[in-house]
Amino acid sequence: xxxxxxxxxxxxxxxxxxxxxxxxxxxxxxxxxxxxxxxxxxxxxxxxxxxxxxxxxxxxxxxxxxxxxxxxxxxxxxxxxxxxxxxxxxxxxxxxxxxxxxxxxxxxxxxxxxxxxxxxxxxxxxxxxxxxxxxxxxxxxxxxxxxxxxxxxxxxxxxxxxxxxxxxxxxxxxxxxxxxxxxxxxxxxxxxxxxxxxxxxxxxxxxxxxxxxxxxxxxxxxxxxxxxxxxxxxxxxxxxxxxxxxxxxxxxxxxxxxxxxxxxxxxxxxxxxxxxxxxxxxxxxxxxxxxxxxx
Numbered sequence: 001x002x003x004x005x006x007x008x009x010x011x012x013x014x015x016x017x018x019x020x021x022x023x024x025x026x027x028x029x030x031x032x033x034x035x036x037x038x039x040x041x042x043x044x045x046x047x048x049x050x051x052x053x054x055x056x057x058x059x060x061x062x063x064x065x066x067x068x069x070x071x072x073x074x075x076x077x078x079x080x081x082x083x084x085x086x087x088x089x090x091x092x093x094x095x096x097x098x099x100x101x102x103x104x105x106x107x108x109x110x111x112x113x114x115x116x117x118x119x120x121x122x123x124x125x126x127x128x129x130x131x132x133x134x135x136x137x138x139x140x141x142x143x144x145x146x147x148x149x150x151x152x153x154x155x156x157x158x159x160x161x162x163x164x165x166x167x168x169x170x171x172x173x174x175x176x177x178x179x180x181x182x183x184x185x186x187x188x189x190x191x192x193x194x195x196x197x198x199x200x201x202x203x204x205x206x207x208x209x210x211x212x213x214x215x216x217x218x219x220x221x222x223x224x225x226x227x228x229x230x231x232x233x234x235x236x237x238x239x240x241x242x243x244x245x246x247x248x249x250x251x252x253x254x255x256x257x258x259x260x261x262x263x264x265x266x267x268x269x270x271x272x273x274x275x276x277x278x279x280x281x282x283x284x285x286x287x288x289x290x291x292x293x294x295x
Contacts, residue, residue, distance in 0.1 A: 006285055006286055018042075018271070018272075022045065027221075027242050027245035029240065030240070031044050031268060032046045032166035032238075032239040034236060034237040036235045036237065045166070046167040046170075050163065050224060052241075053162075053217025053223070054120075054215060054216065055225065056146055057115070057123075057217075058169075058194070062172070062186070063131060064108055064127050065108075065190050066183075069185060073104065076104070079101065081100050082099050085122065090114070091115060094117075111123050112215060113196045113198055114198075141168050144165075147160045169241070173227070175187075176191055177228060198216075200212070200227070201225055201263075202240075202269040206229070210230065210231070214227025221244055222245060223262050223264075223265060226238070231280040232281075234279060234280040236272070238268070240264065240265040
């Protein structure tokens with residue numbers, strides 16, 4: 001008697017729904033889901049290469065924390081930030097007047113929590129672009145690469161883009177969760193920062209008490225997000241990446257089936273949560289565990 005067949009049959013309904021959404025999406029989308037409790041995996045277009053937008057900040061953060069654990073970097077070191085060092089776009093540092101001082105740790109937090117581009121570019125300088133990519137190579141990532149800084153429009157025009165597949169975005173979070181290839185103390189610090197409260201396409205449709213550890217990103221035509229979602233008894237990774245997706249703005253009135261990558265991510269996130277929440281509250285045979293009554 002194989003109870004997992006029961007769960008897989010149930011999850012196939014989720015798979016069919018997501019496949020239809022990806023097919024009807026007028027841009028290009030890739031989706032990857034990993035059940036960290038059972039190992040069940042689903043992917044569609046999961047090896048296609050997408051621009052990462054700000055999701056590439058996860059390996060930058062990982063490299064910073066790894067360097068701090070080997071005493072190569074002091075996360076409490078103060079960095080002086082002059083006007084010339086500030087980058088426009090997302091974040092708050094460029095809105096602050098004059099020279100300011102922030103620790104490396106605070107820069108890392110701003111890079112993730114507010115997706116601050118100034119903080120990110122400074123973190124790239126501190127971690128080292130080549131060193132980040134060497135780390136990714138050492139972990140045997142094939143498609144995930146940091147090829148430019150934030151707001152580097154010359155690099156964008158020249159085709160130097162930060163890239164990954166949804167499969168590898170899922171994998172880096174899986175490695176952080178398992179804390180095997182990555183040292184446990186490093187993984188814990190990275191996940192703590194990735195878990196800081198923020199409103200994203202994955203987290204917005206979920207109940208407020210659900211912990212989400214991940215990073216979203218958006219650029220013209222691109223919207224993506226990868227995250228671990230923690231339920232009471234179960235956890236899973238969801239990654240959705242889109243391209244050719246209009247402006248990707250969450251405020252767009254375009255519906256699913258249009259070009260809005262944020263809407264697609266939110267709809268897939270809610271559906272995935274609803275399925276996994278049922279599994280989280282059920283026995284392996286699908287019987288609800290909240291209240292058991294025999295009839």
